[in-house]
Amino acid sequence: MTGTQETIVIVGTGFSGLGMAIRLKQAGIENFILLEQAAEVGGTWRANHYPGAACDVPSPVYSFSFEPNPAWTRVFAPQAEILAYLKHCADKYQIRPHIHFHSRVESASFDETSGLWTVHIDGQKPRVCRFLIMASGGLSRPAYPDIAGWKDFKGPLFHTAEWRHDVPLRGQRVAVIGTGASAIQVVPELAKEVAELKVFQRTPAWILPKEDGPLPRRGQARNWLLRKFLYWQFEMRAIALLRPKLMRYGQRMAEDYLQEEVKDPQLREKLRPKYIMGCKRVLLSNDFYKTLQEPQTQLVIEGIERITARGIQTRDGVEHEVDAVVCATGFQVAEATAPFHITGRQGQVLSELWKDGAQAYLGSTVHGFPNFFFIVGPNSGLGHNSIVFIIESQVQYILGALRQTLKQGWKSVEVRKEIQDTFNETVQKNFKHTVWTREHCRSWYQTPSGKNTTIWPGFSFTFRLRTLLFNAAAYHCLDPDAEKEMAQPQFNALHSR
Ligand code: NAP
Numbered sequence: 001m002t003g004t005q006e007t008i009v010i011v012g013t014g015f016s017g018l019g020m021a022i023r024l025k026q027a028g029i030e031n032f033i034l035l036e037q038a039a040e041v042g043g044t045w046r047a048n049h050y051p052g053a054a055c056d057v058p059s060p061v062y063s064f065s066f067e068p069n070p071a072w073t074r075v076f077a078p079q080a081e082i083l084a085y086l087k088h089c090a091d092k093y094q095i096r097p098h099i100h101f102h103s104r105v106e107s108a109s110f111d112e113t114s115g116l117w118t119v120h121i122d123g124q125k126p127r128v129c130r131f132l133i134m135a136s137g138g139l140s141r142p143a144y145p146d147i148a149g150w151k152d153f154k155g156p157l158f159h160t161a162e163w164r165h166d167v168p169l170r171g172q173r174v175a176v177i178g179t180g181a182s183a184i185q186v187v188p189e190l191a192k193e194v195a196e197l198k199v200f201q202r203t204p205a206w207i208l209p210k211e212d213g214p215l216p217r218r219g220q221a222r223n224w225l226l227r228k229f230l231y232w233q234f235e236m237r238a239i240a241l242l243r244p245k246l247m248r249y250g251q252r253m254a255e256d257y258l259q260e261e262v263k264d265p266q267l268r269e270k271l272r273p274k275y276i277m278g279c280k281r282v283l284l285s286n287d288f289y290k291t292l293q294e295p296q297t298q299l300v301i302e303g304i305e306r307i308t309a310r311g312i313q314t315r316d317g318v319e320h321e322v323d324a325v326v327c328a329t330g331f332q333v334a335e336a337t338a339p340f341h342i343t344g345r346q347g348q349v350l351s352e353l354w355k356d357g358a359q360a361y362l363g364s365t366v367h368g369f370p371n372f373f374f375i376v377g378p379n380s381g382l383g384h385n386s387i388v389f390i391i392e393s394q395v396q397y398i399l400g401a402l403r404q405t406l407k408q409g410w411k412s413v414e415v416r417k418e419i420q421d422t423f424n425e426t427v428q429k430n431f432k433h434t435v436w437t438r439e440h441c442r443s444w445y446q447t448p449s450g451k452n453t454t455i456w457p458g459f460s461f462t463f464r465l466r467t468l469l470f471n472a473a474a475y476h477c478l479d480p481d482a483e484k485e486m487a488q489p490q491f492n493a494l495h496s497r
Contacts, residue, residue, distance in 0.1 A: 008032035008402070009119050009129040011105050011339075013095075014043015015388055016135035016375035018086060019064060019395045022093040027399055029406075034095070034135075035121060037104035041090045043137050045082045048182070050163040050326075051189035053079035056181060056284045059215060060227045061234065061386040064089065068223050076212045076284075107341035108132055110370060115411040115478070117371065131402060135375045136339045138454070141332040143444075145177060149307035157307075157325040160186055171195050172323040175312050177304070179205055181281055183328035187297075188287040190326070197297045198320050200304055200312065204270065206254045206277040210284035237384040238459050241278045244435045251277045261289035270301050279441035281383060333444050333454055344369035345414070354378075357451040359424045361415040361474065362467055364394050370412035370478075371405070373398045379427050380463065381445070381454045389460050393467040400470030411478040419474045430457040 008024065010017045013036040024032055040046050055062050059072035062082065069085050077085075090096050104122040111118065117132040142159040144150070150157070156167045160182040173196040176187055183199070184207065191197050218226070240246040254277060262268040271289070292299050302314035311321040338358075342350040348368045360366045363380025364373050374380075375394045382390060405413050428451070431437050436445065436452050445454040456463050 005116075005128045006031055006033050007129060007406075008131045008133060009117070009127055010034045010133045010135050011119075012036065012043060012135035012137060012140075013041040013090070013099055014045065014135065014137050015064075015086065016137060016391050016395070017041075017043070017133075018089050018093075018095060019388075019391050020133055020135055020375060020398065021095045021098060022064070022066075022089065023395050023399050024402075025093060025095070027403065029402065032098060033127070034099045035103040035105055035119070035127070036099055036101050039101050040087070041095075041099065042083045042086045044139050044161075045079055045086060047140070048161050048163075049079055049083075049165075050160040050182065050186045052185035052187075053160075053182075054185060055079075055082060056210070056281075057234070057386045058230045060223065061230045062388055064388065065227075065392060067092070068220070068227065070217055070220075070223060072215050074212060075215050076210060105136075105340055107343070109343035110345060110372070112345055115371070115480075131371045131373070131405075133373045133375065133398060134339070134377070138333055138376050138381060139331040140339070142327075143330050143332045144327055145304075145329045147177075147304050147307055149313075152309045153307045153311075153325060154309050155323050155325070157327070159327045159329070161331070167324060169194055169324060173321065174198070174324050174326060175200060175320065175322040176326045176328055177312075178328035178330065179203070180328060180330055181283055182330070184283050184285045184288040186326065186328060188285075188291040191291045191294055191297050195296060196322070197291075198300050198312070198322060199292065199297065200300045200314075201270070202303070203275075203280075204273045205280060205283045206251070206273050207257065207283045207285055207288060208250075208254050209257055210286050212286065231385065231389070234385040235459060235461065241384055241435050242433070242458070244276055244278075244433070244438055247277050247435060250282070254282075258289065262293065264293070267292065267299065270299055275440040275442075276435050276438045278383060278435035279438060280443045280445075330444055342369070342372075344372065356449065357447045357453045359420065359453065361420045361423050362394070362397065362463075363390075363456070364397055364467070365401075365413075365415040365420075365475075367415050367417045367420045370414035370476075373401065378453050379424075380456050382460055383445075383455055385460045390456070390463060393460075393464045397467035397470055401475075404470055404472055405477070408477070409480055411480040413472070413475045413477050415475055427457060428452075 010020050013034050017034050021034055055077050058075050059077040063069045067089055105119055106122050107120045109118055117129050119127045142161040158164045170193045172194050174194045175198045176183055177200045179201040187199055240250055291297055302316045305313045305315045311319055313319045338350040345368050358378035360377045363377040375391055380390050401413055431452055434457055445452050
């Protein structure tokens with residue numbers, strides 16, 4: 001095996017990668033590197049710089065607990081502020097010397113004899129490490145819609161996550177495909193400058209007003225209180241996701257908002273969702289409905305047949321001529337398997353193991369893949385609160401695993417199959433009476449067969465409790481020489497569920 005050796009390799013420098021790196025440093029562990037394919041930190045907040053990009057989770061809870069940001073200017077921070085915050089974290093905690101930019105990981109494989117991972121990087125010498133931490137994010141691979149005729153379109157066509165600032169859209173005729181979280185932010189901004197805007201909707205979304213506004217600077221104590229208050233306010237939303245009967249109150253609020261905002265009954269009908277609220281992300285916007293009623297804007301619901309040289313042809317035979325097409329069509333998540341080729345013990349390939357749906361233990365570790373960790377892995381996404389809370393939970397859990405492994409001198413740790421299986425059975429059972437299993441509920445949270453491999457079907461604080469301590473008894477912990485398993489205390493049955 002050739003290559004440079006480190007103890008820990010972290011892939012990605014978004015909230016997850018930076019959070020992990022900072023906590024490692026705080027724990028006195030310095031022998032780690034971060035591999036970043038881009039030229040700057042920030043992950044999804046570096047990549048998504050489309051006009052109007054902002055957070056739909058309140059800023060005070062959208063930051064690390066150990067690094068509150070008194071500089072947020074608004075309740076819902078714009079993308080530039082979140083990116084600035086992440087750059088500040090990288091600088092303040094001196095993470096940059098550990099980062100290798102322009103380092104796109106192509107594959108990684110585990111060698112059982114040495115107990116080491118080899119990480120292959122595009123155009124570079126491979127890196128060898130003991131621990132590999134995937135912090136590459138769930139929303140890093142844009143999904144272009146599967147529509148015929150892409151190559152035929154003569155004008156610019158790009159994704160919200162790959163925004164082309166070099167393409168002048170002022171005074172142009174523009175199409176936006178999609179009406180999800182990115183679309184409702186970009187549409188009002190585009191409408192301010194384009195001559196014509198056609199918004200192609202496949203499924204209407206549930207939309208609530210965004211209680212946004214300036215956020216005055218406040219002292220540490222008031223910041224802390226506000227963070228706690230907002231966390232619990234958002235956490236309460238999980239009750240309705242888990243007990244769908246209660247969702248009728250949320251739906252009524254959204255229906256009232258639609259009624260107030262959209263005067264034309266025909267347009268209102270087009271915008272009325274037919275599935276239960278919470279099945280897909282509930283969107284927040286004060287200007288999306290208003291924008292759709294502006295004279296230069298048109299909502300198209302006829303369904304896209306194909307892209308043509310001059311625009312978009314819908315199923316009713318109409319060709320909508322446009323100068324540019326923007327795909328606000330989301331990311332490859334549940335249907336995608338692993339972000340790159342990952343080979344574990346006995347040549348097991350992660351994407352093959354996951355072809356019917358990704359699964360892990362606590363969204364962090366995978367049987368067959370020793371010394372390998374995910375941040376925001378399978379079933380650790382949230383539909384109701386700040387993902388930074390989950391990220392910090394997993395970072396703490398992984399840190400516990402690393403500390404114990406290094407301290408005890410174990411060669412490797414690998415979650416036990418029966419533990420992972422029981423955990424996943426319980427996770428899938430927990431979906432049973434939630435909004436995500438209601439009739440007509442289909443979303444990118446699910447695989448094509450309908451299995452939800454993305455969302456944590458519970459409160460975020462229960463996830464925090466589950467990940468507070470690394471429970472070695474759930475793992476095969478290998479002795480460095482004899483490769484025999486270290487004696488473990490009796491596994492606490494509570495932890496398998
Ligand atoms: P999304 O929520 O997956 O929305 C994609 C949109 O494109 C949907 O309306 C979808 O319709 C439509 N679409 C996909 N393929 C299509 C096709 N072939 N023809 C027509 N329409 C098609 O993606 P997103 O808006 O980028 O958001 C993804 C996630 O990113 C969010 O859920 C959220 O977690 C995150 N995000 C967060 C923020 C934030 O403020 N924090 C902002 C943006 C995004 P269907 O509904 O019918 O599939």
